[in-house]
Amino acid sequence: MGVWKRMAQGGGVAALAAAALGAGLGFGQLANAQAPDDAPTPGKLVYDQYCASCHDKPEPGSRAAPIGNLRKMSAQTLTTVLTTGVMKPMGDQLSRRQMRELVEYLAAPAGPLGTEWIETAMCARGQREVDVSGKPAQLGFGVDLxxxxxxxxxxxxxxxxxxxxxxxxxxxxxxxxxxxxxxxxxxxSTLFYPAGQTNYLVALDTKSGCVKWASELPSPIRNSLAVGRLGPKGPLAVVGGDNAGNLVAVDAKTGKVAWRVDPRHDKNVPLSGSPLFHEDKIIVPVSAMDVANAMRPNFECCKSHGAVVAVEAASGRTLWTWHTMEDAKPLGRKTSTGVETYGPSGAPIWSSPAIDPRKGIVYTATGENTSPPATKTSDAVVAIDLSTGKDRWVFQALENDVWNMSCPIGPPPPGQPLKPNCYFANEGSVLRDHDFGGGxxxxxxxxxxxxxxxxxxxxxxxxxxxxxxxxxxxxxxxxxxxxxxxxxxxxxxxxxxxxxxxxxxxxxxxxxxxxxxxxxxxxxxxxxxxxxxxxxxxxxxxxxxxxxxxxxxxxxxxxxxxxxxxxxxxxxxxxxxxxxxxxxxxxxxxxxxxxxxxxxxxxxxxxxxxxxxxxxxxxxxxxxxxxxxxxxxxxxxxxxxx
Structure with missing residues (x-):
C-alpha cells in the first residue's frame, strides 16, 4: 500500500489479517454456531489433537508457549507462525479448514480496526518533517561496526x-x-521502528512518541533495523528483513520503499539476525528453520543451512554468499517412518555480524547442525573476507553438536525411544543445542x-x-x-x-x-x-x-x-x-x-x-x-x- 497517505484506503492491519485468513484461512463461525452448547468447538478439537500435549502444560525448559500466551496472540500472528514461522511443521499437518478453526479458537480479540492506532498519535502537520542530516546514534543492533x-x-x-x-x-x-x-x-530526533507484529514501519518523534510517517509493508519486519546510505549518492535508508524472507530498504525521510529483494539461497529459511551497512555493501546473516521442521515425523530431515550474504546497498543485488556448508545430500538411510534423510544441515546464523574494515573481515557466529554429518562450521565463530566472501578461519567451540527439536537435550537414557528425526542420537552427537545466539x-x-x-x-x-x-x-x-x-x-x-x-x-x-x-x-x-x-x-x-x-x-x-x-x-x-x-x-x-x-x-x-x-x-x-x-x-x- 505504501506510506501514510494511502493507509486508510486499505484498512491497515485488519485488512491484511483478513486477507491472510481469507480464501480458506477465514473464520469458521458457522461450524461453531451449529455446535451444541456443551460440545467442544471444532477449533478446540484441533487444538486437543495437535497442540495440547505441548502447550497445555509445557515441561520446564520447554520452548512451547503455554496456552495462556497463545490466547494473547492475534489471528494474524498465529497464522504467520503456523504458515511461515517456527510452527510451520505443525501447521503443515492441518487442512485449511482445521487451520482456520484452530486460529479462531486461540486468537485474542481482534482489537482496533484500520489505522486508528496510528492516526491517534500522528504528529501535528508542521512537526512531521524527518531530518536525516545528523549522524545516526547507532548503525544497527550492535551500535557500531x-x-x-x-x-x-x-x-x-x-x-x-x-x-x-x-x-x-x-x-x-x-x-x-x-x-x-x-x-x-x-x-x-526520529526513531525508526518496526511496529510490533504489524506490517508497519513507523518514524516516531523521540521526545513525544508521535508518528511522523508510517509505511505499510507487505510483511512484518522480523529483525532489528540497520541504517545507512543506499550508495554514495543514495538516500539514507533503514533496512530490515521481513517475515517473507525479503530484505527491505525504506527511505528514512519519506517512508517509501526503495527496494525489496530476496537475498536467500534457500526460500525456506528466514532472516533473523540484523543486517549491517559498510560503505557500498550491506552484510546480511541468514538462518535456517529445519531445527523446528524436524518435529514433524514425516519431514525429510534436514536440508537447510545458514549463510552470510553481501548485497549492493544501492540496489540490493547479491554480490557474494558465504555458506556454512555444502548443500545437503541424501544420506542413504530412512527414518522409522520410512522417510529419506539428508545432511549435512544447520549452522544457522541468528545474530548480527561485526565488520573490521581495516582487515577487510566480516565476523559471524553460527548455530548447531540439525542433521549429520557434523560440520566444522557449526557452533563456531567465522572470519569471512569482506571482498570475496571466502572464509579466512573458523573456530569451532563445540564439535558434534547435531541437534534438532525432535531430540532430547543430552544423550537419551538407554532404551528411550527416539523420535524419527533424531535417528542420529546415539551416533556421537553431544545433543546440546549450544549455539552462538549472539554475534x-x-x-x-x-x-x-x-x-x-x-x-x-x-x-x-x-x-x-x-x-x-x-x-x-x-x-x-x-x-x-x-x-x-x-x-x-x-x-x-x-x-x-x-x-x-x-x-x-x-x-x-x-x-x-x-x-x-x-x-x-x-x-x-x-x-x-x-x-x-x-x-x-x-x-x-x-x-x-x-x-x-x-x-x-x-x-x-x-x-x-x-x-x-x-x-x-x-x-x-x-x-x-x-x-x-x-x-x-x-x-x-x-x-x-x-x-x-x-x-x-x-x-x-x-x-x-x-x-x-x-x-x-x-x-x-x-x-x-x-x-x-x-x-x-x-x-x-x-x-x-x-
Missing part, C-alpha cells in the same frame, strides 16, 4: 547519572502484538590490543585472536541450556566485556543467571551480579513467571559509564560498569497508558531488548516466546526533570 553495543554519552545524549534516574516519557502500544523482537534506530564483538583495548569476543549458550565467553581464531581465554558461567547461557549477545566498554546469563529453569545452586563482567586484557573476572526472583506485592499477579524467568537474556547496552540490561521478568537494570553496583532498576511489566490510545501491557525483555538515542532509552517490553511474559509496548525513558 564492532558490534560493541557501546554508546558514548554524546551518542546516546545521556550520562551515567542520567540513566540512574529515569522516568517514563511515553509508551507506544501495538495492536495484535504479544512479542517485540526488533530494535529500532535513532537519527536526530561476535571486536574488542579494541589500550595499546592497540584487539580480540574477538563471543558468548555461547553453553555459558561460555570466549576471547580469540583476530588472526587465526586462537583461544586467548575462556570463562564458563553456569551449565548452559538451549535458552540459557549467553543467549542474544555481549557488550563491552573498551575495558570489560559484559555477559548476561538467563539460565531459565536451572536450579538456583547451579544457576549463573545475572551479569558477569570480565577484564578483557587479563581475562580475569571484574565483578558479578546474581539475579534473583521478585514476586513481592502485586508482581506475582502482574508477572506470573516471576519465580522462574528472571535472568538476563537480551544483550546489554553500555551508555557512558553504565551498563543497562533487561530481564525476563520485565525489569530494566542499570549497573556501574566499573564496580557492578546496581544504580537503578525499573519495572516495565505493568499496564501502560500509551500515546496512541491502545491498551498497553509490558512483559519479558528479550531478544533486542533495549537501545537509546537523543537523550532517551527505549525498551521493548513483551516477549511471549519460550513461555515468557507477553507484552505490546515500546517504553521510552528520559532523565527525571530536576
Amino acid at each position: 564492532d558490534n560493541s553495543r557501546r554508546m558514548s554519552a554524546a551518542q546516546a545524549g545521556l550520562k551515567t547519572k542520567d540513566v540512574a534516574d529515569l522516568e517514563v516519557a511515553w509508551t507506544f502500544a501495538f495492536p495484535r502484538t504479544s512479542s517485540l523482537r526488533s530494535q529500532g534506530v535513532v537519527v536526530g 561476535p564483538v571486536i574488542f579494541r583495548g589500550k595499546g592497540g590490543r584487539e580480540l574477538i569476543l563471543a558468548g555461547q549458550k553453553s555459558g561460555d565467553v570466549w576471547a580469540l585472536e583476530p588472526r587465526g581464531g586462537k583461544v586467548v581465554w575462556r570463562h564458563t558461567f553456569g551449565p548452559g541450556t538451549p535458552l540459557g547461557g549467553v543467549h542474544w549477545g555481549l557488550a563491552t566498554d573498551g575495558v570489560r566485556v559484559f555477559a548476561p546469563i538467563s539460565d531459565p529453569n536451572v536450579p538456583a545452586d547451579k544457576s549463573a543467571a545475572g551479569m558477569h563482567a570480565i577484564d578483557v586484557a587479563s581475562g580475569k573476572i571484574a565483578w558479578q551480579w546474581k539475579a534473583a526472583p521478585d514476586c513481592e506485592g502485586d508482581r506475582k499477579t502482574r508477572v506470573p513467571i516471576c519465580a522462574s524467568r528472571y535472568g538476563l537474556s537480551a544483550p546489554p547496552l553500555v551508555i557512558d559509564g553504565a551498563v543497562l540490561a533487561g530481564s525476563l521478568d520485565g525489569r530494566l537494570w542499570v549497573f556501574d560498569a566499573v564496580r557492578g553496583d546496581v544504580l537503578a532498576s525499573y519495572d516495565t511489566a505493568r499496564t501502560h497508558q500509551s500515546v496512541n490510545g491502545l491498551a498497553g501491557s509490558g512483559g519479558s525483555i528479550d531478544a533486542a531488548g533495549l537501545f537509546a538515542g537523543d537523550g532517551m532509552v527505549f525498551v521493548n517490553s513483551g516477549y511471549a516466546a519460550f513461555g515468557q511474559q507477553p507484552g505490546n509496548v515500546l517504553v521510552a525513558y528520559r532523565p527525571k526533570a530536576k
Whole structure:
C-alpha cells in the first residue's frame, strides 16, 4: 500500500489479517454456531489433537508457549507462525479448514480496526518533517561496526547519572502484538521502528512518541533495523528483513520503499539476525528453520543451512554468499517412518555480524547442525573476507553438536525411544543445542590490543585472536541450556566485556543467571551480579513467571559509564560498569497508558531488548516466546526533570 497517505484506503492491519485468513484461512463461525452448547468447538478439537500435549502444560525448559500466551496472540500472528514461522511443521499437518478453526479458537480479540492506532498519535502537520542530516546514534543492533553495543554519552545524549534516574516519557502500544523482537534506530530526533507484529514501519518523534510517517509493508519486519546510505549518492535508508524472507530498504525521510529483494539461497529459511551497512555493501546473516521442521515425523530431515550474504546497498543485488556448508545430500538411510534423510544441515546464523574494515573481515557466529554429518562450521565463530566472501578461519567451540527439536537435550537414557528425526542420537552427537545466539564483538583495548569476543549458550565467553581464531581465554558461567547461557549477545566498554546469563529453569545452586563482567586484557573476572526472583506485592499477579524467568537474556547496552540490561521478568537494570553496583532498576511489566490510545501491557525483555538515542532509552517490553511474559509496548525513558 505504501506510506501514510494511502493507509486508510486499505484498512491497515485488519485488512491484511483478513486477507491472510481469507480464501480458506477465514473464520469458521458457522461450524461453531451449529455446535451444541456443551460440545467442544471444532477449533478446540484441533487444538486437543495437535497442540495440547505441548502447550497445555509445557515441561520446564520447554520452548512451547503455554496456552495462556497463545490466547494473547492475534489471528494474524498465529497464522504467520503456523504458515511461515517456527510452527510451520505443525501447521503443515492441518487442512485449511482445521487451520482456520484452530486460529479462531486461540486468537485474542481482534482489537482496533484500520489505522486508528496510528492516526491517534500522528504528529501535528508542521512537526512531521524527518531530518536525516545528523549522524545516526547507532548503525544497527550492535551500535557500531564492532558490534560493541557501546554508546558514548554524546551518542546516546545521556550520562551515567542520567540513566540512574529515569522516568517514563511515553509508551507506544501495538495492536495484535504479544512479542517485540526488533530494535529500532535513532537519527536526530526520529526513531525508526518496526511496529510490533504489524506490517508497519513507523518514524516516531523521540521526545513525544508521535508518528511522523508510517509505511505499510507487505510483511512484518522480523529483525532489528540497520541504517545507512543506499550508495554514495543514495538516500539514507533503514533496512530490515521481513517475515517473507525479503530484505527491505525504506527511505528514512519519506517512508517509501526503495527496494525489496530476496537475498536467500534457500526460500525456506528466514532472516533473523540484523543486517549491517559498510560503505557500498550491506552484510546480511541468514538462518535456517529445519531445527523446528524436524518435529514433524514425516519431514525429510534436514536440508537447510545458514549463510552470510553481501548485497549492493544501492540496489540490493547479491554480490557474494558465504555458506556454512555444502548443500545437503541424501544420506542413504530412512527414518522409522520410512522417510529419506539428508545432511549435512544447520549452522544457522541468528545474530548480527561485526565488520573490521581495516582487515577487510566480516565476523559471524553460527548455530548447531540439525542433521549429520557434523560440520566444522557449526557452533563456531567465522572470519569471512569482506571482498570475496571466502572464509579466512573458523573456530569451532563445540564439535558434534547435531541437534534438532525432535531430540532430547543430552544423550537419551538407554532404551528411550527416539523420535524419527533424531535417528542420529546415539551416533556421537553431544545433543546440546549450544549455539552462538549472539554475534561476535571486536574488542579494541589500550595499546592497540584487539580480540574477538563471543558468548555461547553453553555459558561460555570466549576471547580469540583476530588472526587465526586462537583461544586467548575462556570463562564458563553456569551449565548452559538451549535458552540459557549467553543467549542474544555481549557488550563491552573498551575495558570489560559484559555477559548476561538467563539460565531459565536451572536450579538456583547451579544457576549463573545475572551479569558477569570480565577484564578483557587479563581475562580475569571484574565483578558479578546474581539475579534473583521478585514476586513481592502485586508482581506475582502482574508477572506470573516471576519465580522462574528472571535472568538476563537480551544483550546489554553500555551508555557512558553504565551498563543497562533487561530481564525476563520485565525489569530494566542499570549497573556501574566499573564496580557492578546496581544504580537503578525499573519495572516495565505493568499496564501502560500509551500515546496512541491502545491498551498497553509490558512483559519479558528479550531478544533486542533495549537501545537509546537523543537523550532517551527505549525498551521493548513483551516477549511471549519460550513461555515468557507477553507484552505490546515500546517504553521510552528520559532523565527525571530536576
